[in-house]
Amino acid sequence: MKHTRIYILMVLAAFCWSGAFIAGKFAVPYIPTVSLTFGRFVVATVAMGFIKKYMEAKNPEEKYIFQKTDLKKFLFTGIVGMVGYHIFFFLSLKYTTAINSSIIGATNPVVTALLALAFLKQKLPLKQVLGIVLSLFGVVLTITAGDLSVLAAFELNKGDLIMCLAVVVWAAYGVYSKSRCAGISPVAITYYSFLVCTLVLIPFVLLEKPWEFLPGVPAEAYIAVVFMAIFPSCFSYLVQQIAIKEIGPARASVFINLVPIFSFVLATLILGETLQPVKILTAALIIAGVCICQLSGNTKEGIIKNGK
Numbered sequence: 001m002k003h004t005r006i007y008i009l010m011v012l013a014a015f016c017w018s019g020a021f022i023a024g025k026f027a028v029p030y031i032p033t034v035s036l037t038f039g040r041f042v043v044a045t046v047a048m049g050f051i052k053k054y055m056e057a058k059n060p061e062e063k064y065i066f067q068k069t070d071l072k073k074f075l076f077t078g079i080v081g082m083v084g085y086h087i088f089f090f091l092s093l094k095y096t097t098a099i100n101s102s103i104i105g106a107t108n109p110v111v112t113a114l115l116a117l118a119f120l121k122q123k124l125p126l127k128q129v130l131g132i133v134l135s136l137f138g139v140v141l142t143i144t145a146g147d148l149s150v151l152a153a154f155e156l157n158k159g160d161l162i163m164c165l166a167v168v169v170w171a172a173y174g175v176y177s178k179s180r181c182a183g184i185s186p187v188a189i190t191y192y193s194f195l196v197c198t199l200v201l202i203p204f205v206l207l208e209k210p211w212e213f214l215p216g217v218p219a220e221a222y223i224a225v226v227f228m229a230i231f232p233s234c235f236s237y238l239v240q241q242i243a244i245k246e247i248g249p250a251r252a253s254v255f256i257n258l259v260p261i262f263s264f265v266l267a268t269l270i271l272g273e274t275l276q277p278v279k280i281l282t283a284a285l286i287i288a289g290v291c292i293c294q295l296s297g298n299t300k301e302g303i304i305k306n307g308k
Contacts, residue, residue: 003246003247006239006242006243006246006247009239009242009243010239010240010243010252010255011255011258012235012236012239013235013236013239013240013243013255014236014255014256014258014259014262015258015262016231016232016235016236017105017232017236017256017259017262018102018258018259018260018261018262018263018265018266019227019228019231019232019262019266020089020227020228020231020232021093021098021099021101021102021259021263022098022263022266022267022270023224023225023227023228023232024036024089024090024093024098024224024228025093025097025098026220026221026223026224027221027224027225027228028090028093028094029221030213030216030217030218030221031213031217031221031225032208032213033087033090033091033094034087034201034204034205034207034208035205035208035210035213036090036225037082037083037086037087037090037197037201038198038201038202038204038205039225039229040086040225040228040229040233041082041086041194041197041198041201041229041233042198042229043225043226043229043230044194044229044230044233044234045191045194045195045197045198047229047230047234048187048190048191048194048233048234048238049191051187051191051234051238052187052188052191055187056187062185064184064185064187064188066192070184070192073176073180073181073184074189074192074193074195074196075196076173076176076180077173077176077177077181077189077192077193077196078192078193078194078195078196078197078200079196079197079200080169080172080173080176081169081170081172081173081174081176081177081193082173082193082194082196082197083197083200083201084166084169084173085166085169085170085173086197088162088163088165088166088169089101089163089166091159091162092104092159092160092162092163092166093159094159095157095158095159095160095162096157096158096159096160096163098263098267099260099263099264099267100159100160100163101159101160101163102259102260102263103139103260104160104163104164104167105163105166105167105170105256105259105260106135106136106139106256106257106259106260106286107136107139107164107167108167108170108171108253108256109132109135109136109253109254109256109257110132110136111167111168111171112171112174112175112249112253113128113132113253115171115172115175115249116175116178116248116249119175119179120175120178120179120248120249127292128251128292130292131254131289131290131291131292132254132289133289134285134286134288134289134292135254135257135285135286135288135289135290136257136289137285137289138257138282138284138285138286138288138289139257139260139282139286141281141282141285171249171253174240174244174249174252174253175249177189177241177244177249178244178245178248178249182245186238186241186242186244186245187238187241189241190234190237190238190241193237194233194237240252243255254289254290255290257286257289257290258286258287258290260286261282261286261287
């Protein structure tokens with residue numbers, strides 16, 4: 001398979017993202033939303049700075065020198081992709097479960113594919129459509145534990161609706177990165193997006209008066225913040241940017257379907273929940289859908305031609 005390496009990395013990225021839902025639940029009761037987002041990206045920005053320096057030293061031809069003309073690009077990816085998504089993400093965890101948030105996040109491929117179709121002129125072959133449908137059906141089975149009749153009583157609460165907004169801004173971030181940041185290395189996009197996010201949040205963090213609540217934050221919440229900064233942020237976002245460039249935003253986003261499955265696995269290991277056979281079946285369906293999408297044969301992805 002041509003893109004085997006990036007597929008494996010995206011699976012690992014999805015695993016880290018699933019861990020962010022559980023880590024987020026540890027942190028949101030103790031740290032306000034803006035301060036939590038800021039804390040995550042302060043650590044992530046420093047870590048990504050070292051990664052950027054190392055990778056550019058290893059591959060000098062890929063070294064990126066900041067251009068003023070790229071500022072508006074980083075403002076979009078930093079404010080929409082980082083600030084926007086994470087504010088909505090952490091807010092959603094205040095009002096709904098980590099499982100619900102991760103499952104709603106699995107609708108990202110549909111939103112991304114629609115945005116890519118509208119703005120990147122990207123075509124969706126039948127196999128890719130079938131793969132997305134199969135994956136989402138697996139997500140539905142995950143929600144219902146195999147009993148579709150419970151959908152009649154399914155209602156979205158405030159947290160679920162907020163997570164829907166997070167999905168929209170996340171999809172916009174992916175599509176914009178593909179269409180407008182083609183000449184910028186993945187590590188540079190990730191680093192400057194993190195930096196913009198951190199700087200933009202400073203005045204809003206001060207409004208939350210962190211000096212008042214930080215002394216009462218337990219150690220596990222701090223550990224959760226560091227975990228989210230290093231793995232779901234640095235590692236996963238960097239991999240996502242590489243994937244967007246190699247296989248396009250629609251295909252890269254399909255791996256989001258793996259997040260609820262990994263969330264169940266982590267919940268079993270960390271919270272002691274029982275992994276039922278039906279959940280193994282849903283995992284198989286979702287992974288099958290991902291594979292079908294990757295084997296669809298549609299390797300050409302259109303881009304917006306007018307401007308960057």
